[in-house]
Amino acid sequence: xxxxxxxxxxxxxxxxxxxxxxxxxxxxxxxxxxxxxxxxxxxxxxxxxxxxxxxxxxxxxxxxxxxxxxxxxxxxxxxxxxxxxxxxxxxxxxxxxxxxxxxxxxxxxxxxxxxxxxxxxxxxxxxxxxxxxxxxxxxxxxxxxxxxxxxxxxxxxxxxxxxxxxxxxxxxxxxxxxxxxxxxxxxxxxxxxxxxxxxxxxxxxxxxxxxxxxxxxxxxxxxxxxxxxxxxxxxxxxxxxxxxxxxxxxxxxxxxxxxxxxxxxxxxxxxxxxxxxxxxxxxxxxxxxxxxxxxxxxxxxxxxxxxxxxxxxxxxxxxxxxxxxxxxxxxxxxxxxxxxxxxxxxxxxxxxxxxxxxxxxxxxxxxxxxxxxxxxxxxxxxxxxxxxxxxxxxxxxxxxxxxxx
Amino acid sequence: xxxxxxxxxxxxxxxxxxxxxxxxxxxxxxxxxxxxxxxxxxxxxxxxxxxxxxxxxxxxxxxxxxxxxxxxxxxxxxxxxxxxxxxxxxxxxxxxxxxxxxxxxxxxxxxxxxxxxxxxxxxxxxxxxxxxxxxxxxxxxxxxxxxxxxxxxxxxxxxxxxxxxxxxxxxxxxxxxxxxxxxxxxxxxxxxxxxxxxxxxxxxxxxxxxxxxxxxxxxxxxxxxxxxxxxxxxxxxxxxxxxxxxxxxxxxxxxxxxxxxxxxxxxxxxxxxxxxxx
Numbered sequence: 182x183x184x185x186x187x188x189x190x191x192x193x194x195x196x197x198x199x200x201x202x203x204x205x206x207x208x209x210x211x212x213x214x215x216x217x218x219x220x221x222x223x224x225x226x227x228x229x230x231x232x233x234x235x236x237x238x239x240x241x242x243x244x245x246x247x248x249x250x251x252x253x254x255x256x257x258x259x260x261x262x263x264x265x266x267x268x269x270x271x272x273x274x275x276x277x278x279x280x281x282x283x284x285x286x287x288x289x290x291x292x293x294x295x296x297x298x299x300x301x302x303x304x305x306x307x308x309x310x311x312x313x314x315x316x317x318x319x320x321x322x323x324x325x326x327x328x329x330x331x332x333x334x335x336x337x338x339x340x341x342x343x344x345x346x347x348x349x350x351x352x353x354x355x356x357x358x359x360x361x362x363x364x365x366x367x368x369x370x371x372x373x374x375x376x377x378x379x380x381x382x383x384x385x386x387x388x389x390x391x392x393x394x395x396x397x398x399x400x401x402x403x404x405x406x407x408x409x410x411x412x413x414x415x416x417x418x419x420x421x422x423x424x425x426x427x428x429x430x431x432x433x434x435x436x437x438x439x440x441x442x443x444x445x446x447x448x449x450x451x452x453x454x455x456x457x458x459x460x461x462x463x464x465x466x467x468x469x470x471x472x473x474x475x476x477x478x479x480x481x482x483x484x485x486x487x488x489x490x491x492x493x494x495x496x497x498x499x500x501x502x503x504x505x506x507x508x509x510x511x512x513x514x515x516x517x518x519x520x521x522x523x524x525x526x527x528x529x530x531x532x533x534x535x536x537x538x539x540x541x542x543x544x545x546x547x548x549x550x551x552x553x554x555x556x557x558x559x560x561x562x563x564x565x566x567x568x569x570x571x572x573x574x575x576x577x578x579x580x581x582x583x584x585x586x
Numbered sequence: 587x588x589x590x591x592x593x594x595x596x597x598x599x600x601x602x603x604x605x606x607x608x609x610x611x612x613x614x615x616x617x618x619x620x621x622x623x624x625x626x627x628x629x630x631x632x633x634x635x636x637x638x639x640x641x642x643x644x645x646x647x648x649x650x651x652x653x654x655x656x657x658x659x660x661x662x663x664x665x666x667x668x669x670x671x672x673x674x675x676x677x678x679x680x681x682x683x684x685x686x687x688x689x690x691x692x693x694x695x696x697x698x699x700x701x702x703x704x705x706x707x708x709x710x711x712x713x714x715x716x717x718x719x720x721x722x723x724x725x726x727x728x729x730x731x732x733x734x735x736x737x738x739x740x741x742x743x744x745x746x747x748x749x750x751x752x753x754x755x756x757x758x759x760x761x762x763x764x765x766x767x768x769x770x771x772x773x774x775x776x777x778x779x780x781x782x783x784x785x786x787x788x789x790x791x792x793x794x795x796x797x798x799x800x801x802x803x804x805x806x807x808x809x810x811x812x813x814x815x816x817x818x819x820x821x822x823x824x825x826x827x828x829x830x831x832x833x834x835x836x837x838x839x840x841x842x843x844x845x846x847x848x849x850x851x852x853x854x855x856x857x858x859x860x861x862x863x864x
Contacts, residue, residue: 197721205721205722206719206721206722207690207717207718207719207722208717208719209645209646209716209717209719209740209742210719210739210740210741210742210744210745210753210764211646211740211742211743211744211764211767212744213719213720213721213744213745213749214744214745214746214749215744353649353652354642354643359643363643363644363645366645366646367645367646367647367648367769370645370646370767370768370769371767371768371769371772372767373744373767374744374767468691468694468695469689469690469691469694469717470643470691471643471645472717474694477691479691479695481695482664482665482666482692482695482696483641483665483691483692483693483694483695483696484640484641484642484659484692485642485643485691
């Protein structure tokens with residue numbers, strides 16, 4: 182690596198929202214005053230003990246935290262190497278890690294007096310979490326979702342509507358997550374006076390990547406304490422799937438300054454890295470989209486390409502800017518798993534542990550299957566089980582049925 | 587540094603009229619037709635031409651301009667070809683100012699250090715980059731000024747008096763006032779609110795102020811031109827272009843004239859307005 186190793190990997194971003202060259206505030210002027218307001222409101226909230234206390238109350242009684250750190254005994258035996266622990270984010274209310282961030286942002290929106298909440302969603306997990314908290318706090322909720330994702334994630338569309346949200350099927354572009362985010366940004370520019378944009382991942386203009394990371398860091402903070410209780414020491418490695426990268430950043434961030442902890446992020450390799458995929462770091466380069474500079478999939482003219490993955494939550498052509506920085510300085514290793522590998526891991530965990538994972542963390546589990554057998558039995562590995570697979574049951578069922586006939 | 591934009595506004599001031607600023611998309615519906623359209627605009631009365639640089643993810647644009655960009659990309663348009671379009675236009679017109687408008691990523695990928703001299707040499711006079719607020723001035727705005735290109739900033743209804751000086755600090759050529767909070771082509775601008783906003787901006791700058799987003803008709807353009815130094819029309823021209831295409835979205839014999847005829851009508855609206863702005 183050509184760059185100097187910083188004193189801490191946890192001090193970013195700088196005042197202008199940069200992690201090295203990544204991040205920033207690449208937005209239309211209409212939004213800029215609001216983004217500065219948001220930054221101030223978030224800093225005030227962070228400094229206010231009452232905010233933390235209220236958050237903690239909801240995290241415990243409404244979300245169901247802390248989420249367990251579970252020793253996956255049969256998976257460990259099956260793989261015959263590292264001792265595998267699952268961080269059970271899929272047990273949270275609404276079924277994924279997304280709710281940690283949404284709760285935080287909704288509380289900030291309330292402090293700012295915003296009554297109309299918009300969100301983008303891919304797999305629908307962030308949309309469901311946003312719809313849930315808007316129902317809880319009596320806020321108007323509009324969720325933008327690509328029309329392709331609306332079709333393949335029907336259970337979550339129905340859930341959002343039951344919770345009182347309006348789901349807008351986005352018909353432009355490839356009609357997946359990137360296009361949903363474009364439409365949400367267009368809504369925000371239009372309704373900036375009363376609207377709060379609840380971004381679902383560690384991307385977008387500053388302060389979003391930092392704010393979402395902070396709200397998700399509870400995953401890693403709990404893991405530290407729980408591993409201390411269970412094993413009396415730090416884990417040896419962490420692994421999580423990455424679309425935008427919020428569940429991964431939440432697990433990783435509290436451990437970035439522990440050099441003994443190896444950290445792996447797993448991108449979606451779709452049909453393979455030489456084919457259609459969504460692995461921004463493996464197959465992309467730095468560019469500017471959706472308010473930040475980060476690794477992106479694009480052509481030689483700088484036109485953004487579509488991400489492709491079996492998982493609607495991972496097929497985004499970018500990644501959070503802090504991940505791009507952690508990749509560049511070499512603190513986190515970024516791997517990728519194909520659709521096929523994820524499908525196999527999805528079935529393996531279901532059968533060995535009685536836990537049906539979402540297709541997103543199934544990508545991380547696929548790489549656990551490669552890494553764990555090469556590691557000693559006293560190696561402690563934590564996998565972020567970021568979501569449950571209920572939403573994927575119809576889709577995976579169809580794929581498997583198609584293969585039998 | 588005096589650019590064609592500065593010269594044009596000095597001439598307009600002498601004539602006591604506002605600028606008619608047109609926006610069309612480079613390469614829409616195909617590179618050859620787009621060149622013919624751009625060539626026809628000065629004859630139709632355009633004082634300044636904004637040319638859109640197509641981008642896959644135009645987050646501040648409404649459906650019409652989104653679709654125009656996608657038509658251009660499908661027809662093989664690139665930033666390199668957009669610069670070629672400007673060169674070809676310049677071969678026969680050395681006076682009409684050309685402003686490239688779009689998003690940062692294609693320029694960033696082209697390479698800022700290479701793009702600026704190439705654009706200047708092609709005959710570009712100014713840049714409007716929607717996703718580069720003053721907070722990111724080091725990226726392109728400051729190097730563009732050094733390269734002799736105007737960097738034209740957008741001011742919006744959310745840009746308050748406290749923020750205006752920062753927005754205007756490194757702006758040159760003119761100030762583009764976005765008359766609505768919203769995407770291009772979505773709502774119509776209210777001329778009394780626009781008049782107040784232009785007056786507010788003029789308290790902070792001597793630069794000309796042009797108004798855009800939401801101007802569709804000669805009457806509306808006339809109204810805006812009374813209160814500002816220029817009226818920008820984009821979506822209406824692109825809708826006229828789209829209406830002239832065949833079922834496959836290809837240009838027809840009517841395409842160039844459909845845009846030019848509407849531009850001529852709009853130009854009359856703008857040029858008939860007595861300036862109250864100075």
